[in-house]
Amino acid sequence: MTSTPKKSRGLGRGLSALMSDVATDVAPQSTPKRPDLVVPIEQIQPNPDQPRRSFAQGPLDDLAASIAEKGIIQPLIVRRSPGGGAGYEIVAGERRWRAAQMAKLHQIPVLVRDYDDTEVLEIAIIENIQRDDLNPVDEAAGYKQLMERFGHTQDKLSQALGKSRSHIANLMRLLTLPEEIQSYLISGQLTAGHARALIGHDQALQLAREIIQRKLSVRETEKLAKKGPAIKKRSVPGAPVPKDADTVQIENELSASLGMKVTIDHPAGQDGGKMVIGYKSLDQLDDLLRAFGRLVV
Structure with a gap:
C-alpha cells in the first residue's frame, strides 16, 4: 500500500501560522513567550541550510x-x-x-516545533527577510527563494x-544587475535607490x-543615468581608431571607380x-592590372 503524500500547505493560513513564531523571533521586544524547555547549549545545533551566512560582529557583540x-528574553525556536x-x-x-555562546551561557530556553525540512527553510528565509539590518540583495534573494522553491x-x-x-x-529587479554592483549594495556603498536607476543601463x-x-545622491544618480557617465572609458590598446571623413570619402570614390572594395589604412x-x-575573380584582377597599365601576360 502506497503512503499518501503530505498535502502541500497553501500560502495564506500556512504561512500565517509560521509568521506567528517568526514575528516573535524578529521582534524580541514583544511579550516574551514561555519556553517549552531549557536545553543545554551543547545539545543545540544550527540549521545547515540557514540562508544567512554572515553575522555582523558589532551587533553580535552587543547582543552577547x-x-x-x-x-535570553525570547526563547529560540527549535x-x-x-x-x-x-x-x-x-x-x-x-x-x-x-551570542549566548559568546556570553558563556550553559543553557538556553527553547520553543520546540514539529516542522518539516520545507517549513524550516521557509521560516529561515522569512526570518531573514523581516530583519531591519538585511541588505537589499539578500532580501531580494529571499523573495526569489520563496517564489521559486515554494x-x-x-x-x-x-x-x-x-x-x-x-x-x-523592485527589490527582485536588483538581482539582474552585475555581481559587482550587487556587492556594492551588500557593503552599503550603494543604496537600493541608486541601484534601481542603473537597472537595464548598458553602462551600469x-x-x-x-x-x-563622486558620492552622488539618488536624484543625482537618476540624472547621470539619463545622460551617461562623465568618466570616459580608457582606450584599449590595439583597438581600431575611427577613420576621418576624408579617408572614408577617398575609399568610397576609389571603390566606385574600380568596382572593387578599397580600404585605406593611414595611421x-x-x-x-x-x-x-x-x-x-581573376577577371577583376585583370581589369585592375589594366587600370594600372601593368597587364601581366
Missing part, C-alpha cells in the same frame, strides 16, 4: 553583552534533530545562540509579509563606480600607410 546581563538524536536543530534564533507569487507574499507588491518587485557598472567615487601622424584592394 545584553544576554550576559539579562539572559525542532528535534532530524537524524533522530537527542539534540535539537535551530529553526529561528541563530544570532541568539551564537511557488509563492508576489501578490501572496505581499499579503502575508506585509510588504507592498512594488517593494518586492561604469556608472556605479562613478556614483561611489594618424604618419606619412605612410597602406591601401588594400579586394577582387572577387
Whole structure:
C-alpha cells in the first residue's frame, strides 16, 4: 500500500501560522513567550541550510553583552534533530545562540516545533527577510527563494509579509544587475535607490563606480543615468581608431571607380600607410592590372 503524500500547505493560513513564531523571533521586544524547555547549549545545533551566512560582529557583540546581563528574553525556536538524536536543530534564533555562546551561557530556553525540512527553510528565509539590518540583495534573494522553491507569487507574499507588491518587485529587479554592483549594495556603498536607476543601463557598472567615487545622491544618480557617465572609458590598446571623413570619402570614390572594395589604412601622424584592394575573380584582377597599365601576360 502506497503512503499518501503530505498535502502541500497553501500560502495564506500556512504561512500565517509560521509568521506567528517568526514575528516573535524578529521582534524580541514583544511579550516574551514561555519556553517549552531549557536545553543545554551543547545539545543545540544550527540549521545547515540557514540562508544567512554572515553575522555582523558589532551587533553580535552587543547582543552577547545584553544576554550576559539579562539572559535570553525570547526563547529560540527549535525542532528535534532530524537524524533522530537527542539534540535539537535551530529553526529561528541563530544570532541568539551564537551570542549566548559568546556570553558563556550553559543553557538556553527553547520553543520546540514539529516542522518539516520545507517549513524550516521557509521560516529561515522569512526570518531573514523581516530583519531591519538585511541588505537589499539578500532580501531580494529571499523573495526569489520563496517564489521559486515554494511557488509563492508576489501578490501572496505581499499579503502575508506585509510588504507592498512594488517593494518586492523592485527589490527582485536588483538581482539582474552585475555581481559587482550587487556587492556594492551588500557593503552599503550603494543604496537600493541608486541601484534601481542603473537597472537595464548598458553602462551600469561604469556608472556605479562613478556614483561611489563622486558620492552622488539618488536624484543625482537618476540624472547621470539619463545622460551617461562623465568618466570616459580608457582606450584599449590595439583597438581600431575611427577613420576621418576624408579617408572614408577617398575609399568610397576609389571603390566606385574600380568596382572593387578599397580600404585605406593611414595611421594618424604618419606619412605612410597602406591601401588594400579586394577582387572577387581573376577577371577583376585583370581589369585592375589594366587600370594600372601593368597587364601581366
